[in-house]
Every structure is written in structure tokens, then in C-alpha cells.
Amino acid sequence: MEIQSPSSTSPTPTLRESTTEIKSAVNPNNNEFSNGTGALQIDNTRESSDVDVRNDDHQRNVGSTIEAGIEQQKISNDGSGGAEIKLSQRKKWSLLAVFSLSLVIDQWCLAAFYIFTKFISEDLNVSVEQQSWVITSYTVTFASTLLFWGRVSDLYSASLVFDWGLLSLGFLSLIISFLPEKYSFFIIRALSGIAGATSVPSSFRLIVAIFEPKELNKAFSIYGISGALAAVSGNLLAGIIQLIPSHGQAIAWRWFFRLVAAIVVPVGIGAFFCIPNLQGHDHNVSNKKSRLDLIGSGTMLVAITLLILGLTLGASSGFNKPGFIVPFIISILLFPLLLIYETKLPEEKAILPKSIWKHENFVLWLFLALLGYSWSSTNFLAFIEIWMNEPNNEKPILAAVRVLPQACLGFLISLLLSLWSKPFKYPRLMVSIGCFLGSGSYILFIFSKDQIGLNYWKFLFPGFILGSAGMMICFNMTNAGAMSAVPPSIGGVAGALVQLCFQTGTAIAFAVQAGLLTIKEGGLQNFTNTRASFIFVTGWIALFAIIFVCLYKPQKKEDGDEENRVVMAH
The missing domain is CATH 1.20.5 (Single alpha-helices involved in coiled-coils or other helix-helix interfaces)
Structure with a gap:
């Protein structure tokens, strides 16, 4: 779950309206989704019905992206407008709370481990080079199975996918809390990433089914805000739990997994009785297994x-x-x-339809998505470890508060972009500015002699502000650009690929950083190693900026004039 991603850039869904009018048969295969952490674009589907979607180019954005144009829709199985499943207002909003809770848990399962990595590594004897797997063992499987679970939701039942996925995540979390060594931890945590990924596409399908078209803006905004709050609170929650004196099987990180299980298992059981059964759009097809790919x-x-x-x-x-x-x-x-x-494979059976690669700039946006979470992920882990280890020995809660400016700025930038859509017309310029701020912030980090006291305020704090703002610009531009590059019919696949690249780029950056932390003795405690990893990230960001600026092709206006812009696809 966003996968996030770190607090500052975690994928908090947004609702974005555009200028295009889309009339299409609704198909849940067209759901764009992420781990709580990224761009989600939805073609709301109902059999034998049309969807009218008219958007006014007002960009709604709460932290990251759920891309959808849903201002006017006519959705029903019987030809009349309205929700696919009719429920009372109390039950609808109660179910939204359940869906939002699943997103919160996904975000906690990522954000909390910037604090817990040190203590898990000590408890399970994880070497410095392998520490990144404490985080990436979850995010890699989470991102890699988004497409698959979206397809399962379409072919079978989004309700059952959500119910069983949530329940599985709870039981796997309980198992993890008792594991005695690192290899079983990595394996079961990877399985929990697969379970966590089930809730994202299924939640979106269910939200679209139970809410009236006029209610979807509000519903998705609430869903998105829950992801943003979870990304911010994950570090703080871990820091608070770490304050509790403990040892052995009662160590704090184990109680975190038990807390997750205590929340998720009862909710998962209740979901079987509370969530109405929603059959997938393609549940009547005869060759379901072949369509799973x-x-x-x-x-x-x-x-x-x-x-x-x-x-x-x-x-x-x-x-x-x-x-x-x-x-x-x-x-x-x-x-x-x-x-x-x-x-x-035929288009309807391929999890990666060949037509998706033909759209201008889409591959370039996927390339830029590899940069998505790398900026914050690499400095989060490094600084938190530095603050909590010798010679600083700060409490985890203080380390969590120190990185809070990144999360706050990321949220504010996304909110600003939701109110002021003009920057989306100039992707080349905005990506350049974002990358400049991102790489510039790492230069400040590189020249910091220590990371506490006055030097925190001279180097780290301004770096957090500038870098978080810049990379959130890039993050939002990537989501918007990728979704505007493809037609609505393949928006779901496109969104999943974007999220996959976000998570994969982070895992690659973690792995390279882990190697650079072994250049000299001392690992993260030797700032020479940390500085080398920061130099790598600085060059990594600059390389992405240069390639994007050189290869980006401006999109054409409808009247044939070209303009550097991003127009939301729906």
C-alpha cells in the first residue's frame, strides 16, 4: 500500500476534472489504481449504459493523485441515472470509512518502517546492505500485483477481493509479529504486500458502485485525504509505539503488526456481512482464467x-x-x-496491452515515474537512522517530527495545484523546476557537517522545504502527464504502470544507496557513506531532468497549435 511511500510524497489520491467529454461503455477494467500511494484514474463501468463525463479543467488534488473526471455521469444497469447499488446514506458513508481505513493501513505499512527499520535490523540481525528489504519487500509485491487484482475484481467480485485481501493482510501481520529471523520476515512481508494491493482496485470499484454520481467528488476527496493523513501519521505512530518500554517478543515493531492485525481482522470479518456483493463487469465470460494472464x-x-x-x-x-x-x-x-x-495476446487478455506503448510521451512519463519517491525515500531512511543512532541517540518520535516538514510541504503543494491548474499546461518547465529544487536540496544535505542543532536549520530544514516542494511538483506532473497521454479505454493499465514505476524506482534507489553505504567503515553512522549516496541521488535527479527536457514532445491543441501542457484525460 502508497506504497508510500514516504510521508512527503505518499500517493494520496485526488480527484481531477478535465475539459474533455467522454462517452463510453463503462468498464471496470479501466480503473487506474495505486497503493494508497499514487495515480488512480477511473472509467466507471456499468453494463449496457453510457457514461457522460464533463469536466471544467479544475484540478482537484489532495496530496497526490486519483485522476478521474466524474462531474456528470449517467450510470445504471436499467438505463436510469444513479448508483449501481442503492444503499442508505448512513451505510454508504460507513462503507467509505472502511475503504479509507484500508488505505490508511496500506500507508502505515510503509511509512512506519522508516522508524522501525533500525530496530527490526537489530532484532533480526539484518545487515546494513539488506536493510532496504525491510521496506521494499512490501512495496515491490504491492506494486507488481495491482494490475492482477484489478483484473480479478473485474472477472469475479470486487467485494470478495476486498474482503479476503483485508482479512489476509490482518492474519499475515499477526504472523509477522512473531517471526524470529529475517528471511521469514522478508517472505511473509512480501506476501502481505500482495494482500495489501487487493484493497486499492477493489475499493475504487466499490466506491463508484455505491455512490451517486453527484457524490463521487466528495467520496473520493475523503478517501484521498485519509491516505494523506496516514502517510503523515505513520512515522509519528511508529515513534509513539517505540516509546513503550519493551524487549523480546514485546518489542515495539512487533506490537505495530499486532495493532494492524487487531484493527484489520475484525474489520475484514465484518466486511463480509456489510459490503454488498458486487459482481465484476466480466463475471459472465467463459474463459476467466485466460483473461487473468x-x-x-x-x-x-x-x-x-x-x-x-x-x-x-x-x-x-x-x-x-x-x-x-x-x-x-x-x-x-x-x-x-x-x-x-x-x-x-489479444488486447482483452493481455495485462499489458500492446497499444499502450504507442501513445506519445507515455513511455517518457513512465521513465520519469522512476524518480517519484526516490528523493524522499533515500533521505528519510538515512536521516532517521543518523538521528536515532550514535552519537545523537535521539528518540524515534523526535526523528519523526524532524522529517514532518517534508510531509506538510508535499500536502500543501498538492493542495495548491488543485486550486491553480495553470502549471499543468507547462510540463517541461515545471518538471525542470521540480528537479532543480530536488537536486539543489540534496546539495544542501551533502554540505551539512552534522544533522542536528543549528545545522539542521541551516541545511536540512530548507532542503526539506525546497526539495519536497520540487519533487511534489514532479510527482503531480508525472501523474497528470501519463494519464493525459493515453485514451480512457486503457487508463486503468496506464495508472497501474505509473504506480509500478514509482515503487520500482524507489526500490532501485534503495538498493544503490545500500551499496554506497558500505564504501567506508560505519555504514550510515559514517557520513562519508551517506554523502556518497546523496551525491548519487543528486545525479539521478539531474539525469532524469535532462532526458525529460530533451525528449518530451509538446501535445497538440485541438485546433492544431502546439502547447506544452498536460490536459487530464478524464
Whole structure:
């Protein structure tokens, strides 16, 4: 779950309106979704009905992105306007609270571990080079299975996908809380990422089904705000739990997983009785298994996992060792094989339809999405570890408060962009500004002699403000640009790919940073190592900016004139 992503850039969904009018048969396959953490675009689907979507180019954005144009819709199975499932107002908003809770839990399962990584590593003997897996073991599987769960929701039942996924996440969290060593922790946490991913596409399908068209703006705004608040509160919650004296099986991070289980399991059981059964749009098709594209989904998961595994093993044992070479080469071979395989499948059966790659700038936006969470993820983990270890030995709650400016600025920038849509007309300029601020902030970090006292206010605090603002601009531009590059019919696939790139880019950045932290003795406690990782991130951001500026092709206006702009697809 956003996957987020870190507090400052966690994917908090937004509702965005555009200037286009879309009339299409509604199809839940067209749901764009993320881990609580990214861009979600929805084509609301009902059998035998049309959807009229007219938007006024007002950009609604609460932290990150749920892209959808839903101002005027006519949705029903019987041809009349209205929600697909008729419920009382009390029950509708109560169910929205359940869906929002699932997003909160997804965000907590990411954000809290910027605090808990140190203590989990000490408790389970996780080396410095492997510490990134405490976080990425969840995010990699979460992102890699979004497309799959969206397809399952369409073919079977979004209600059952949500119910069983939530219940599975609760029981897996309870199991994790008792694990005695790191390998079982990584494996079960990866499985919990798969379970956490179920709630995102299914929640969106259910929200669209139970609310009237005129209520969707409010419903999605509330859903998005819950993700933003969870991303901010995840670090603080971890810091508060860490204040409780504990040891052994009662250590704080174990109680966090038990807390998640205590919340999720009862809610998951209740969901079976409270959430109405909603059949998928394609539940009547005869060849459901072939439409799941199990080969494509499995290959994608294996390829991404092997890529991150290779980079992590290379960081710990050397990039000339089989531990890096074998998984890395296999993953590099699997990616083109996956694309070739997907092009051979009919569009309705492929999890990655071949038509998606033909749209101008879309691949470039996916490339930029690799930058999405890297800025905040790498400095979050580094600074929190520095503050909580020798010689600073600060309490986790204080470390969480120190990085809070990043989350606050990210939220404010997204809110500003929701009220002022003009910057979306100039993607090349805005991405350049965002990357300049992001790389400039890391230069401030590099020259900080220490990270507390006066130097915190001279170097880190202004870096947090400038960098978070800049990278949130890039984050919102990436979501908007990618969604405007494709037609509504493939918006769901496009959104999932964007979220996949957000999470994969973070995992790659973590893996490279882990290798750089071993240049000198002392790991993160030796700031020479941390500075080297910051130099890498500075160059990483600059490279993305240069490539984007050089390769971006301005979109054409309807009258044929070109303009550097991003217009929301729906």
C-alpha cells in the first residue's frame, strides 16, 4: 500500500476534472489504481449504459493523485441515472470509512518502517546492505500485483477481493509479529504486500458502485485525504509505539503488526456481512482464467523481484559476484520477454496491452515515474537512522517530527495545484523546476557537517522545504502527464504502470544507496557513506531532468497549435 511511500510524497489520491467529454461503455477494467500511494484514474463501468463525463479543467488534488473526471455521469444497469447499488446514506458513508481505513493501513505499512527499520535490523540481525528489504519487500509485491487484482475484481467480485485481501493482510501481520529471523520476515512481508494491493482496485470499484454520481467528488476527496493523513501519521505512530518500554517478543515493531492485525481482522470479518456483493463487469465470460494472464502477472513479479534482489546482493557482496550477476541478468532478460509475450495476446487478455506503448510521451512519463519517491525515500531512511543512532541517540518520535516538514510541504503543494491548474499546461518547465529544487536540496544535505542543532536549520530544514516542494511538483506532473497521454479505454493499465514505476524506482534507489553505504567503515553512522549516496541521488535527479527536457514532445491543441501542457484525460 502508497506504497508510500514516504510521508512527503505518499500517493494520496485526488480527484481531477478535465475539459474533455467522454462517452463510453463503462468498464471496470479501466480503473487506474495505486497503493494508497499514487495515480488512480477511473472509467466507471456499468453494463449496457453510457457514461457522460464533463469536466471544467479544475484540478482537484489532495496530496497526490486519483485522476478521474466524474462531474456528470449517467450510470445504471436499467438505463436510469444513479448508483449501481442503492444503499442508505448512513451505510454508504460507513462503507467509505472502511475503504479509507484500508488505505490508511496500506500507508502505515510503509511509512512506519522508516522508524522501525533500525530496530527490526537489530532484532533480526539484518545487515546494513539488506536493510532496504525491510521496506521494499512490501512495496515491490504491492506494486507488481495491482494490475492482477484489478483484473480479478473485474472477472469475479470486487467485494470478495476486498474482503479476503483485508482479512489476509490482518492474519499475515499477526504472523509477522512473531517471526524470529529475517528471511521469514522478508517472505511473509512480501506476501502481505500482495494482500495489501487487493484493497486499492477493489475499493475504487466499490466506491463508484455505491455512490451517486453527484457524490463521487466528495467520496473520493475523503478517501484521498485519509491516505494523506496516514502517510503523515505513520512515522509519528511508529515513534509513539517505540516509546513503550519493551524487549523480546514485546518489542515495539512487533506490537505495530499486532495493532494492524487487531484493527484489520475484525474489520475484514465484518466486511463480509456489510459490503454488498458486487459482481465484476466480466463475471459472465467463459474463459476467466485466460483473461487473468497469470503468466504475464507472474513474470512481472519475478522480474522486478530479481532485479531488486540482484542490486541488493551486489551491494552486500560485490557486483562481480554470482549473487548479483545471476538474478540481474535473468531479470533483464525477463522484461523484454514479457513485452514480447504480451504483444502476442489479444488486447482483452493481455495485462499489458500492446497499444499502450504507442501513445506519445507515455513511455517518457513512465521513465520519469522512476524518480517519484526516490528523493524522499533515500533521505528519510538515512536521516532517521543518523538521528536515532550514535552519537545523537535521539528518540524515534523526535526523528519523526524532524522529517514532518517534508510531509506538510508535499500536502500543501498538492493542495495548491488543485486550486491553480495553470502549471499543468507547462510540463517541461515545471518538471525542470521540480528537479532543480530536488537536486539543489540534496546539495544542501551533502554540505551539512552534522544533522542536528543549528545545522539542521541551516541545511536540512530548507532542503526539506525546497526539495519536497520540487519533487511534489514532479510527482503531480508525472501523474497528470501519463494519464493525459493515453485514451480512457486503457487508463486503468496506464495508472497501474505509473504506480509500478514509482515503487520500482524507489526500490532501485534503495538498493544503490545500500551499496554506497558500505564504501567506508560505519555504514550510515559514517557520513562519508551517506554523502556518497546523496551525491548519487543528486545525479539521478539531474539525469532524469535532462532526458525529460530533451525528449518530451509538446501535445497538440485541438485546433492544431502546439502547447506544452498536460490536459487530464478524464
